[in-house]
Amino acid sequence: MARIPSRDEIIDWISQNPTQSSKRDIARAFGIKGADRVDLKRILKDLEDDGHLTRRRKTYRDPEALPPVTVCEITGPDADGDLFARPAVWDGDSPAPRILVTLGRGDAALGRGDRALLRLAPAEATDHAYTGRLIRRLPQTVQRLLGIFREDPHGGRVVPVDKKADRDWLVRARDTDGAHDGELVEAERTGGKGDMGLPQARIVARLGDPTAPRAVSLIAIHQHDIPHVFPQEVLDAAEAARPVPAEGREDLRHLPLVTIDPADARDHDDAVLAMADDDPANPGGHVLWVAIADVARYVRPGTPLDREALKRGNSSYFPDRVVPMLPEALSNGLCSLHQGEDRACMAVRMVLDAEGNKTGHRFVRGIMRSAASLTYQEAQAARDGTPSDRAAPLVQTVIDPLYAAYAALRAARARRQPLELDLPERKIELDEDGRVTSVAFRERLDAHRLIEEFMVLANVAAAEELAARRQPLLYRVHEEPSPEKLEALREVAEASGLGLAKGQVLQTRQLNRLLAQAAETEFAELLNISTLRAMTQAYYSPDNFGHFGLALRSYAHFTSPIRRYADLVVHRALISAHGWGKDGLGGTDAEDLRGIGEHISSTERRSMLAERDTTDRYLAAYLADRIGTDLPGRISGVQRFGLFVKLDETGADGLIPVRALGAEFFHHDADSQTLTGADSGLTLGLGQRVVARLVEAAPISGGMILDLIEVEGAPLARGRGHRRPGTAPKRAEARSKARRAAAAKKEKRKVTRKRKG
Template structure:
C-alpha cells in the first residue's frame, strides 16, 4: 500500500485536476486503499475545516478557485465589446473572479442576464482570471419581483407592489431569506407553481418597512434596476482626484460667470455671463458665455468611473434623493461650479445679432470661478426690479446684460417656432422624515426660460462645431410624428372644434397654432396632452436626424456632463476636435457610439419610469388621508377596464373602474378611444370634465381608486349613468354583449393600464364601436 499523501500534495492534485476531485478520485491517484481511506477522509475533513477545501456534492475543491464546469450569468459587454460572466456560486473570501467569454462560430447569441453552463480555463497575467467557453445556454435571468412578504404556516407568499400585477407568488419553506411578515422584499422566480397555480419565488433581499416614507424611492430603484451603490474601484478613483489647475487651460476667472439653479439644486454644472458685443460688424449684438464643468478631465475613457457612468447612463432624481451618475466627490465637489472656487470647465463664447440670430461661436478649455450661486427666484426678483442682497450687486454688470441677450434670443426663438407645450411640472415637498407636506405645480419664471434658451444655444453650437470639424459625436434626435399619431391628433382637434391642417409638411408652427387656439379654454390641457402623445420619444444616435420639437437641424447635449453620459461623450469629442489633450474621444469609443447611444437611451427611459412611479406613490401617500373627499378632474385615459382621471389639484391619475359606471355593458372603441354604453349609447371620451370621490389610495403601489359623481356636467347617481349624458347611435346598442364588429366590451373591473399611444377622443362613431384595423407604431 502506498504511503498517504501530504496535505500539500492533495491540494496540488486538486488544483491540477479540477475535474477529478471526489474522494475516490484522490484515493485512486495516490493508490490509497483499504483502511487507509479512513485516514485520507480524515485529512480531507481537516483541510475542509481549515478552509483550504470546500466540499460540495461530494467534490473537494479549493474555495478560492472555480470548478472546471460552472453555471454563470452573462454580464454587460466591457469597454472592448467583449462579454464577461460571473459565477452564480462563489465561496471564496476575495472578490468573485472575472470570466472572459471566448465565443465560437455558430454559437447562440448571448446577452446580459443569460444563464449559461461554461467550461472554464484558468489564466494568469490578464485582467480576467478565467476564460469561459459555452457548453449550453440554460436560460435568461430569472424574473424579479418586488412586493410585500406575507408569512404563512408553510412558507409564505409575495404580494407584488406593481399596479399592473394581478397575481401573487408562493414562497416555499426555506426560500424566505429570513423575511418577516409585512416586509418589502425583492425576490426572483424559482419555478412554476404547484399550489393553486401560483408561481414560486425565492426572496433575495429584504428591503424593510414598505410604509416608511423613505422607502418610496427605494422601491423604484429596486423595481427598475437602477444601480445605486458605486463599486469600490470607482469610489477609490474619485477619492484620488485633485482639483485641476491652470496648466493647459485658458484663464477665464476674470469673467463674472454665475450659476442659476433651483433652490434645492444638488449640483451646479453650468454658469452664464453676457455683455454687449463691441465688434463693429455686430451692432446691437450680444456676447454670451456658457461654461460647463469639465467632467472629461476627471472621468477618463475606460476607467472604473467611466464604466460605472456608462452603466448608469444618467442621474436619476427623486423628491427625497438623487442617484447620481458620478460619485459625490465629483458631482457635488470637483465638478460642481461652487461660488468663489476655481473650477475646470469647457466654455462656449457665442455671438448673437441684435435680432438674436447666432453669428458665430468658439469653444475654450479653461479655468473659471463662479461670481455667485443664484436661484431662479433671486434672478427673477432682480429682473422685476426687486433685487435681494445676493443678486443686488450683480444687477448692472451681470443680470441686465444677461436679460438683454435673452430677449434677443427669445425673438429668434419666436421666429424659429419650436414646439411650445404647456405642461406644468409638479413639485412634491417633503418633511425631514420623508412625509409629503404639499404638492403643487412649479411656477415657470422668465429666469427659467433664460437659462433654458442659453443651454439650447450652447448645445446647438456644440453639435454644429463638431459637424464642421468632422468629429463623430452623439446627437440628440427627435423625429417628427408618424402618420397614425398625427391622424389621432387631428381627430382630437376636430372633436374639440379646432383644426390641424392636413396635406402639408408638418412643422412645429402648425402645432403651436393649434395649442394657441386651445390656450385659456377648458380644452387646453386635453390638446396639450394629445399633442404630447403624438410626439416621438427623443433618443441619442451617432447619426443626425434633427430635432423636430426644437425646430433645429443639429442638436447635441453638451450642458450637463455631471448627470448625462451623452454630454460627457460630446465633451470628449470637443477635446479631440480641438486637440486639447489625451482625454478626448478615443477610437474605441467612436467604434462603439451606436451601442453607447442605445444603452443611454434605455437608461434615460428607465429613469423616467422610476421617477414617474415614485411621484405616483408619493401622491397616493399624500391623498391617503383624504379618502372620501371629492375632487375635480378630467378624463385622461380610457381603457376597456375603466377610465383614468387626472385630478386638478395634484395632477395625480386615478382609476374609475368600469363597474362604477353602472350595470350596462360598455363598448371600448379603441380607434376613437371612447367607452359607449350598449343600452343607452352614452359616450365617454378623453378630456371630459368629471367630479369624483376618492375611494382608495394605496401608497405602496401608487394606485388611486375613484368613484364617479359627475361626468361632463351630468350627475352619476347610484352607479348609473344619467339619461341626459351624451348618446351614441342606436345601432350600436345591445343587451349586455359586445357587437360583432365592436372594439371590445368592458363589463367587469379588470386590472391593468391603458396602452401607450392611446388615441384621443374624436366625434361619436358613425357606426358604433369599430374594430381597429390599421397598425400602430
C-alpha cells in the same frame, strides 16, 4: 447478470465523477445492461426521494455539492476587496456554499448582481468552500420581482408592488433569507412552479418597512434596477481626484460667470455670462459665454469611473433623493462650479446679432471661477428690482446683460417656432420625515427660460462644431410624430371643436397654432397632453435626424456632463476635434457610439419610468386619508377596461373601472377614444369634466381607484339597481346596439370630414 451497486457506491461514484452523472454514465461505469437498468433506476429514485441526490434533467448529483462548472451570482467584494459568489440555484439543506472568484488577466470585470459561468474547485478554507475561475459572463436574463413578503407555514409568497404584475411568487422556507411578514423584499425566480402554477422564487434582498416614507423611491430604484451603490474602486478613484492646474488652459477667471440653479441644487454644472458686443460690425449684438464643468478631465475612458458612469447613463431624481451618475466627491465637489472656487471647464463663446441669431462661436478648454451661485428666484428678484445682498453688485454688470441677451434669443425663438407646450409641472413637497406635505405647481420664471435658451444655443453650437470638424458624436434626436399618432391627435382636436390640417409637411408652428386655439377654451390641458402623447421619444444617435420639438436641424447635449453620459461623450468629441489632450474619444467610431447611444437612451427611459412611478406612489400616499372624498378632474385616457381621470388639485391619475359605470354594456371606440353606454347612450370621452370619488389609494403600488359621480356637471345616471326586473336587454343585444351606434357615429365623422375637405 451484473452486480447492482449499493447506494453508497453510487453516491461515491457521482461525487468523484460529477461530469459523468447521467443514468447512462452510471450504468456504463458499473457494467449494468438490459433489464438490470430497471433496478438501477429504482435505486436512483430512492436516493432522490431521500434527498441524497438531486436530479437535473437527465443527470444526478449530490445536492450538498456543486458541479465543476456552475452558474453563479456575484455577491460583491468583501472589506478586503476579494470577490465572492454563490450558486445561482442551490437545493441543499445547508446554506449555499461561498465561492471565492479569481479573475485572470483580460477577464471581464464582475460586480454585485452579475451572473457568470465559473469553473469550480473545492477549497480548504474557513471563509469559502470553492474557488471559481471565470469561463464567461452571462447576460442578465434572470427574472426579479419587488414585493411584500407574506409568511405562511411553508415559507411564504411575494406580493408584487408593481400594479401591472398579475401574480404572486412562492418562496420555500429555506429561501426566505429570514424575511419577516410584511417586509419589502426583492425576489429572484428559481425556475419551476409551485401551488396553483405560481412561480418558485428565493429572496435575494430585504429592504425593510414598505410603509416608511423614504421607502417610496427605494421601491422604484430596485423595481427598475437602477444602480445606486457605487463600487469601492469607483469611490476611491473619485476621492483620489485633485484640482486641475491652470497651465495649458485658457484663463477665464476674469469673466464674472455666474451659476443660476434651483434653491436646493447641490451641484452646479453650467455658468453663464452675457455682454454687449463692442464690434462696430454687430450693432445691438451680444456676446454670450456658457461654461460647463470639465468632467472629461476626471472621468477618463475605460476607467472604473467611466464604466460606472456609462452603466448608470444618467442621474435619477426623486422627491427625497438623487441617484447620481458620478460619486459625490466629483458631482458635488471638484466638478461642481462652486462660487469662488477655481474649476476646470469647457466653454463656448457665442456671438448674437441684434435679432438673436447666432453668427459665430468658439470653444475653449479653460479654467474659471464663479462670481456667484444664484438661485432662479434670486436672479429674477434682482431683475425685478429687489436684489439680495449677494446679487446686488451684479445687477448692472451681469444680470441686466443676461436678460438683454435673453430678449434677443426670445425673438429668435418666436421666429423658429419650437413646440410650445403648456404643461405646468407639479412639485411634491416633503417634510423632514419624508412625508408629503403638499403638491404645488413649480414656479416658472423668466430666469428659468433664460437658462434654457442659453443651454439650447450652446448645445446647437456643439453639434455644429463637431459636424463641421467631421468628428463622430451623439446627436439628440427627436423625430416627427408618426401618422398614426397624428391621426389620434386630430381626433381629439375635432372632438374638441378644433382642427389640425391634413396633407401638409408637419411643422411645429401648425401644432402651436392648434394649442393657441385651445388656450382660451376648457380643452387647453387636454390638447397639451394629447400633443405631448403624439410626440416620439427622443433618443441619442450618431446619425443626425434633427430635433422636431425644438425645430432644430442639429442638436447635441453638451451642457450637463455631471448628470448625463451623452454630454460627456460630446465633451470628449470636442477634446479630440481640437487636440486638447489624451482624454478625448480616441478611436471611438460611429458604430461604438451607436451602441452607447442605444444604452443611454434606455437608461434615460428607465429613470423616467422610475421617477413617474415614485410620483404616483407619493400622490397615492398623500391622498390615502381622503378616501370617500369627491374630487374634480378631467378624463385623460379611455380604454376598454375603464377611464383614466387626472385630478385637478394634484395632477394624480386614477382609474374608473368600466364595471363602476353601471350594469349596462359600454362599447369602446378606439378611434374616437370614447365609451358609449348601450342602454343610456351616455358617451364618455377625452377632456370631459368629471367629479370622481376616491375609492382606493394604494401607496405601495401607486394605484388609485375612482368612482364616477358627475359628468359635465350632471350626476351620473347608473343602470345598476335602477332597472325593473326583466327590463334589462340581453348582453348580445346591448353589444349590438352599442356597436351600431358607434358605427353610425364614425360614419357621420367621415362624411363631415369629406364635406370639410
